[in-house]
Amino acid sequence: MNTASDPLSAALADLGWSAFFTDQLTAEDDALVPMRIATVHRARLTAESGRGPVRLILPIATNTADYAVGDWALVEPDTNTLIRRLNRQSLLERHTEGARVPQLIAANVDTLFIATSCNDDLNPARLERYLALAAEAGTKPVIVLTKADQVPDIAPYRDQVTGLQRDLPVVAVNTKSPETLAILAPWCASGQTIAIVGSSGVGKSSLLNTLAAKTGEDAQLTGEIRESDAKGRHTTTSRSLHAIATGGWVIDTPGIRTLHVSDIAAGLGEVFAEITELAPNCRFRNCTHAHEPGCAVQAAVKAGELDSARLARWRKLTDENTANTPVQTGPRGNKITKVGGKKR
Ligand SMILES: Nc1nc2c(ncn2[C@@H]2O[C@H](COP(=O)(O)OP(=O)(O)O)[C@@H](O)[C@H]2O)c(=O)[nH]1
Ligand SMILES: [Mg+2]
Numbered sequence: 001m002n003t004a005s006d007p008l009s010a011a012l013a014d015l016g017w018s019a020f021f022t023d024q025l026t027a028e029d030d031a032l033v034p035m036r037i038a039t040v041h042r043a044r045l046t047a048e049s050g051r052g053p054v055r056l057i058l059p060i061a062t063n064t065a066d067y068a069v070g071d072w073a074l075v076e077p078d079t080n081t082l083i084r085r086l087n088r089q090s091l092l093e094r095h096t097e098g099a100r101v102p103q104l105i106a107a108n109v110d111t112l113f114i115a116t117s118c119n120d121d122l123n124p125a126r127l128e129r130y131l132a133l134a135a136e137a138g139t140k141p142v143i144v145l146t147k148a149d150q151v152p153d154i155a156p157y158r159d160q161v162t163g164l165q166r167d168l169p170v171v172a173v174n175t176k177s178p179e180t181l182a183i184l185a186p187w188c189a190s191g192q193t194i195a196i197v198g199s200s201g202v203g204k205s206s207l208l209n210t211l212a213a214k215t216g217e218d219a220q221l222t223g224e225i226r227e228s229d230a231k232g233r234h235t236t237t238s239r240s241l242h243a244i245a246t247g248g249w250v251i252d253t254p255g256i257r258t259l260h261v262s263d264i265a266a267g268l269g270e271v272f273a274e275i276t277e278l279a280p281n282c283r284f285r286n287c288t289h290a291h292e293p294g295c296a297v298q299a300a301v302k303a304g305e306l307d308s309a310r311l312a313r314w315r316k317l318t319d320e321n322t323a324n325t326p327v328q329t330g331p332r333g334n335k336i337t338k339v340g341g342k343k344r
């Protein structure tokens with residue numbers, strides 16, 4: 001790698017290359033160049049090189065399922081041959097029922113925009129799931145309250161979400177207004193990568209269109225005009241890495257739209273920190289905070305310091321996670337394990 005002043009280095013930095021990845025290079029990698037995986041197909045990978053899109057040549061034993069959109073890989077520049085993947089800073093994955101290995105959804109996402117509308121559909125339990133997913137993936141969450149233009153006052157919606165995790169950023173937007181770019185700019189600087197999750201209809205596609213300044217044929221279908229109504233469209237453009245107008249990138253893969261919760265024990269501890277931090281004060285080490293005497297969590301509920309509905313949601317999610325988690329899986333598919341005792 002050359003100095004930061006040359007155009008290729010600047011382009012790579014804009015693509016999200018950082019010291020975290022430089023630190024993984026050895027002298028043997030001198031002849032290789034980094035590229036960021038842009039699309040993943042069964043038998044084909046494409047990447048962004050900083051000089052334009054590249055179709056990678058895959059060594060025979062390559063399993064494309066080991067790669068996620070957003071991954072950084074080292075490539076032999078003359079032939080575009082894929083040599084190896086670098087360790088990930090974050091990884092969103094999906095554990096489907098019956099599947100032996102998780103499906104990789106997106107890698108090296110800095111910020112996860114969790115979209116929810118300012119209306120009666122706002123559901124704290126569902127948002128806590130997404131927050132746990134973000135924590136487990138190693139990505140920072142931001143709650144994006146959409147359809148802010150539809151309500152006279154966003155305060156009641158903001159109040160429902162601010163307490164769902166410590167120091168949780170919450171913003172309110174009209175996804176179709178250009179002002180949204182300025183509101184989300186703190187997470188959309190050059191080199192930053194975001195992804196958008198949320199229920200159907202909350203405005204994910206509208207938000208992406210605004211962020212990536214997509215119009216006309218290029219735009220994602222929204223609302224009334226669903227994919228099923230417009231067959232044949234978008235068959236040639238299966239891009240997953242979209243440049244944000246103000247800098248940074250949005251990763252959008254079909255898998256991102258159907259993410260659900262399992263294997264998120266560490267994530268739960270982070271989202272519900274005020275509960276898990278009380279547990280050492282309980283009389284019994286394996287206290288379930290339900291009915292045991294000397295329970296510090298129940299004491300906090302009685303003292304009015306902890307919302308009993310929040311505790312009930314924590315229990316439901318914890319039970320569900322236990323039931324859904326089959327076996328211990330490799331942390332982010334990385335070779336190095338355990339950072340600070342947390343599963344990563
Ligand atoms: N008024 C208003 N309508 C919105 C906003 N965001 C999305 N919509 C509308 O809500 C519907 C669903 O939006 P869409 O982007 O398709 O949601 P998705 O299913 O999450 O991708 C569409 O009719 C959009 O035009 C918003 O911020 N304000
Ligand atoms: Mg959509």
Ligand SMILES: [Zn+2]
Binds near residue numbers: 283287292294296
């Ligand atoms: Zn307890």
